[in-house]
Amino acid sequence: MSARVLPYVLILPVTLFLCLFFLYPFILVSQQAFSNGSELTLDNFREVTSHWKFPISMKNTLLLAAVVVPIQVALALLMATMVSKMGKGRDLVLYIWTIPLGISDLAAGIIWLAIFDQSGFLNSMMHGLGVIDKPLNLLSYQHPGVVFLAIALAEIWRATAIMLVILVAGIGLIPKEYYEAAEVFGASPWKRFLRITLPLLRPSLQTALVLRVILAFEIFAVVAALGGTLFPVLMGETYAYQFDLLNSRAAAAMALIILGISIGFTLIILRVLRVPKGASI
Amino acid sequence: MAEIQIKNVAKIFGAYQALHDINLTIADQEFMVLLGASGCGKSTLLRIIAGLETATTGEVWIGGRRIDHLSPKDRGIAMVFQNYAVFPHLTVFENIGFGLRMQKLPNDEVTRRVEKTATLMHIEQLLKRYSGELSGGQRQRVAVARALAMEPDVILMDEPLSNLDALLRMEMRAELKGVLADSKTTAIYVTHDQVEAMSMADRISVMHQGKIIQAAAPIEVYRNPSAEFVASFIGNPPMNFLPARPAGAGRWTVAGQTFDGPQADRAALQFAIRPEDMQPAEQGLTALAKVVEPLGAHLLVTCEVEGKLFRVILDSDMKVRPGETLTLAPQPDRIRWFDPETTLAVA
Ligand SMILES: Nc1ncnc2c1ncn2[C@@H]1O[C@H](COP(=O)(O)OP(=O)(O)OP(=O)(O)O)[C@@H](O)[C@H]1O
Numbered sequence A: 001m002s003a004r005v006l007p008y009v010l011i012l013p014v015t016l017f018l019c020l021f022f023l024y025p026f027i028l029v030s031q032q033a034f035s036n037g038s039e040l041t042l043d044n045f046r047e048v049t050s051h052w053k054f055p056i057s058m059k060n061t062l063l064l065a066a067v068v069v070p071i072q073v074a075l076a077l078l079m080a081t082m083v084s085k086m087g088k089g090r091d092l093v094l095y096i097w098t099i100p101l102g103i104s105d106l107a108a109g110i111i112w113l114a115i116f117d118q119s120g121f122l123n124s125m126m127h128g129l130g131v132i133d134k135p136l137n138l139l140s141y142q143h144p145g146v147v148f149l150a151i152a153l154a155e156i157w158r159a160t161a162i163m164l165v166i167l168v169a170g171i172g173l174i175p176k177e178y179y180e181a182a183e184v185f186g187a188s189p190w191k192r193f194l195r196i197t198l199p200l201l202r203p204s205l206q207t208a209l210v211l212r213v214i215l216a217f218e219i220f221a222v223v224a225a226l227g228g229t230l231f232p233v234l235m236g237e238t239y240a241y242q243f244d245l246l247n248s249r250a251a252a253a254m255a256l257i258i259l260g261i262s263i264g265f266t267l268i269i270l271r272v273l274r275v276p277k278g279a280s281i
Numbered sequence B: 001m002a003e004i005q006i007k008n009v010a011k012i013f014g015a016y017q018a019l020h021d022i023n024l025t026i027a028d029q030e031f032m033v034l035l036g037a038s039g040c041g042k043s044t045l046l047r048i049i050a051g052l053e054t055a056t057t058g059e060v061w062i063g064g065r066r067i068d069h070l071s072p073k074d075r076g077i078a079m080v081f082q083n084y085a086v087f088p089h090l091t092v093f094e095n096i097g098f099g100l101r102m103q104k105l106p107n108d109e110v111t112r113r114v115e116k117t118a119t120l121m122h123i124e125q126l127l128k129r130y131s132g133e134l135s136g137g138q139r140q141r142v143a144v145a146r147a148l149a150m151e152p153d154v155i156l157m158d159e160p161l162s163n164l165d166a167l168l169r170m171e172m173r174a175e176l177k178g179v180l181a182d183s184k185t186t187a188i189y190v191t192h193d194q195v196e197a198m199s200m201a202d203r204i205s206v207m208h209q210g211k212i213i214q215a216a217a218p219i220e221v222y223r224n225p226s227a228e229f230v231a232s233f234i235g236n237p238p239m240n241f242l243p244a245r246p247a248g249a250g251r252w253t254v255a256g257q258t259f260d261g262p263q264a265d266r267a268a269l270q271f272a273i274r275p276e277d278m279q280p281a282e283q284g285l286t287a288l289a290k291v292v293e294p295l296g297a298h299l300l301v302t303c304e305v306e307g308k309l310f311r312v313i314l315d316s317d318m319k320v321r322p323g324e325t326l327t328l329a330p331q332p333d334r335i336r337w338f339d340p341e342t343t344l345a346v347a
């Protein structure tokens, strides 16, 4: 077989797979989102964006991402740096830190519900310590801050490890000689982190951030478990359109809006963290 | 003034002793080469001086100041790494200026020094490039420029030329020597290439299994090796050895011939001679030619003398065939003697 044809033959199975399971459903969803049954229209988008809950759920989703993702980046960087400095016990620590990865997001939400619930650990502890005299319903409309905090904590606990794993692998790729050179030429540990680790980690940071930000816009189960309807998010609204209001065209439009936001942020991340030509390790 | 003193330095990694009681003084502006086979502890010693490794025991002094407890940046040193360690995410300019930026020098001073050293290393036209856009030789120049830009008291180099091809290595060798002599820094240069060592060094420290066997000027190391190891390590091909028996009154019998030797009261000595220090003659050692290699400038003949491997370098006009018997007369003033028990030279 000629060398010109062979590459295409080799990617054919993947292409078919992607077309069948990604492109085709995507086209179906788009069709639904842009039609009212007979003709092409933007009505579905108008409908979902003019709903009073849309701005709130948009704001909540973005706010959550804006709070959770930076904290996760910082934590994952810190943890990855610690892990890569460890000799013995490194693998054990890494395994323990990545346990939350194996827990589904709904289960994670329920674990944190067990902490913040009226009869949960937090209430019993505060009660036992005498801080409060009767258990409080923390996850209620009277405590929007606590609801937000609980969701953010659950998300950080649950999904930092995915970044950690990517960053640990990325740090492992940076040759030790760069750190030694930086040290000899006068860079303190903090400067070495800023001037060597961070810039050389750009490709891994890119991957980790894209993955995390997309997941952050898709947040659903944790919010459902902890906030219910108190804290509307885009994905929750999509679900409501599809299964409560049985309006699959509106749900499809919501799905495309979320996709659009994800693509937008992905492009920004790729652009901001790009590595100039000739400057990779 | 940056004289370096290494006092009783030893290094133990777990159960492995990489360095044994190293003592060495390197004069101000001297070019010292650490030469030895792979794994003998050259890099370890260099890294202890740099502060990238801590000595298990012993002290390091630079310019009359004890520095082994200081961090690398406070030691007045700069280093050129084996794989250059040119930062890939910084331009050549920022690489050369890295140390200066860390010292928080003003911008115009950084620019001045970067441009000066870049010109010195002939890379002034590459300042805007990234290391991925450079050849190995250019990267090497950047690494040297980065070290020189610091205007250090001491410059440490760990096999800086080992990744270059032979021709470039020869070119860089001469250039580096010139640049370092002009910069008036004290230099320690690690290599396992004896030609590099001989051609660049003011003094060579020959290392073996974590010890410095001999530290002396290149020609001294070559002519008067202090131990059998040095004699068999330096020179290509190395020195020939033959067992010698006392023949009384400072005379020694070697392969049936007697030679003047040391007045030593020993049952046996090793007779040693360099391959190029012999001439075919009427009288001398009887050698059976085994392999003849014409190398252009001369003829390398591998022989056997009393069953022992023996190499001789002859004039390229000589006609020698394998199986022939040669009679070789060693140049008397070039014969060296070693004690087979201590392996040290005997005068
Ligand atoms: N961090 C370390 N842990 C354990 N052993 C080490 C360590 N660093 C070096 N060694 C050992 O110490 C000895 C000397 O190593 P060193 O790197 O100084 O050798 P070298 O002379 O520079 O060799 P080469 O020419 O191959 O670079 C080697 O046997 C090596 O295995």
Ligand SMILES: [Mg+2]
Pocket (backbone or CB within 6 Å): B042, B043, B044, B158
């Ligand atoms: Mg080495």
